[in-house]
Amino acid sequence: MASEFNATEKPDENPVLWVARPMATAARQFAKSLFRPSTIIYPYERLEDPRFRTKVGVGSGMPIGVGPVWDNYRGVHALNIATCISCNLCAFSCPDLCIQMVTVPGGDPKHPKKCPEIDYGKCSYCGFCSDACPEGCLTMTTRYELSTTKRSEMVYSPAKLNEVFRTKLPMNPIRIELPKNEDSILLDPPLCIGCNACARDCPTQCITMLDIPKPEAKPGEKVAKRIWKEPVVNDSDCVRCGTCISVCPKECLFWGGSK
Amino acid sequence: MTTTTLYSVSYDLSRALLGAVGSVLPPGARDALTSSNAVTALAVLVFCVILLAASMLNTIVLIWWERKLLGRFMDRRGAMHVGYAGLLQNFADGLKLFRKTTVSPREADGLGFYFGPTAYMVSSLVIFGILPISSGWNAGALPLSLLLALTIFSFAPLFIFVSAWSSNNKYSLMGGLRSAAQMIAYEVPLLLAVVAVVIVSGSFDLTTIVYDQRNYWFWGPLFLALVVFVAAMLAEMERIPFDLPEAEAELVEGWNTEYGGMLFAFFMLADYLRALVGSILVVLLFLGGWTLPSWVPAGLTSFPLAGIVWFMVKTYAVFGLFVWIRASLPRVRTDQLLRVGWNRMIPLALLSVFLAAALVTVRCVPVLGCVPSVGA
């Protein structure tokens, strides 16, 4: 092993070739790239241009974003505000904590509509948010141009993300099939006080507060002071966002096996 | 036949300038202003300004030329954005550097820190007054211009070492030491290769050397000397593969680690000035300077300033060779560099001196023609 690094070892080739061979290689490369270098003059030419399509493997006649290279491209997000249910799952799943849920017009005062605002200064384009979105309203597009002169302009408000959605850029069609969360929301009845917080904040409005009978007071005991209602979750509408669990003041909601 | 020379151009220019200024002044002042003494004084100034501007301009274009060539060698395009094909990119870079604050390390020795780059730059600039660009386009007919140019050229290690030492940084110091060792090692073969040319031409005057190449350019008969000269020049210019003093992977930036802003620009410019001088010397000594072989159609050599144009074409082509070498070869190790310098280059250079002497003795070589008579 040591002899490999021995400076005095005689190399077996003609020393002239040490110079001649790399220079020939470089000359060949020069001749090849003199007329057609591999790079394009980016701001003036783009890979989207028809003449570069074959280079990036985009099939002819197809919009960019459809083809072997581009179809899983993860660029700027597109957000469809109209279908966003403010479930918060995107912000939960973001590993870079770059999603802020900000209020957008359209909700009622008690139950404001919140949509993601993404800071592209932090985003790593992992796509977890769009995978997590239960409604498919947060997707990733092929848009890759983000440079601005101000850092604050890197933060895209929901309205701006909605603009991206409106441009109808090709969206990344690949969504990872997340393992189905078979657990559902369960209630620990003795703890529940019937406060309605979960039903109020459930983004899909799948919680209904049902009346329960008020028990008769046993002698020597007082009847518990509470509203005599209990949440019932419509399991097929639930997107398993966990909002109800996090808003419950008594921590009486939890995940559990459904059957 | 009146030929335009650099001096006649600047003399005419300053006479016209002073005449224009004098025409609005009263007669007494006009006479003083247009007297031959005043015109000569201004002509010298104009002369210097032209030289300075031309050398700076060429240096910056040379950097562009290197960036473009390197780009193609690396399968890309190089600077494209500022100016046509990025031609103004380096002017923009230069302006940026000149606008920056010069930060000097607290522990640095102020005098040496500022003196080093400035002297390096100035000494590189001075050479341009000596090199003839075309017949008559130099500062004066110096009988020993080749010797003077090489002498000033070899000042550099001193200034590099001064700036490296006064930066008070271990990387700078190591780069400076390497630079000095390398430059001294390669000075010897460089000068021996030049001796071969001098033996054949019999003159130390660059203009005479160029005229002695009217029968054939020296690169053919003195090919060995050319190879040694180019290799030694690469080491003197500290270009890849001999850029050990800068070796950014090991020494950060070598002797200019601590320099930023304008002083860094000085180093950068002086490096390329020296590269330009190296290319020009190769053209002057081996490629016939501004002359073209006699079989070239006369139309190509008779337009105004043809000499300068051909000279520039050759210089940029020679620099292209340096870039080609840079794109192809990896950096060598210090011990290899010094061993090649002392053990290979010097014997080869001596051999080329003997070959030159043999050529002069034989006088005429069948294919190449006759060498000029020595001392004529």
Ligand code: SF4
């Ligand atoms: S792509 Fe990843 S990092 Fe970017 S916002 Fe979505 S989850 Fe966060």
Ligand code: SF4
């Ligand atoms: S995950 Fe989708 S539906 Fe939920 S808040 Fe984010 S964008 Fe809206």
Ligand code: SF4
């Ligand atoms: S987890 Fe809770 S809040 Fe979220 S959708 Fe299901 S029931 Fe509604």
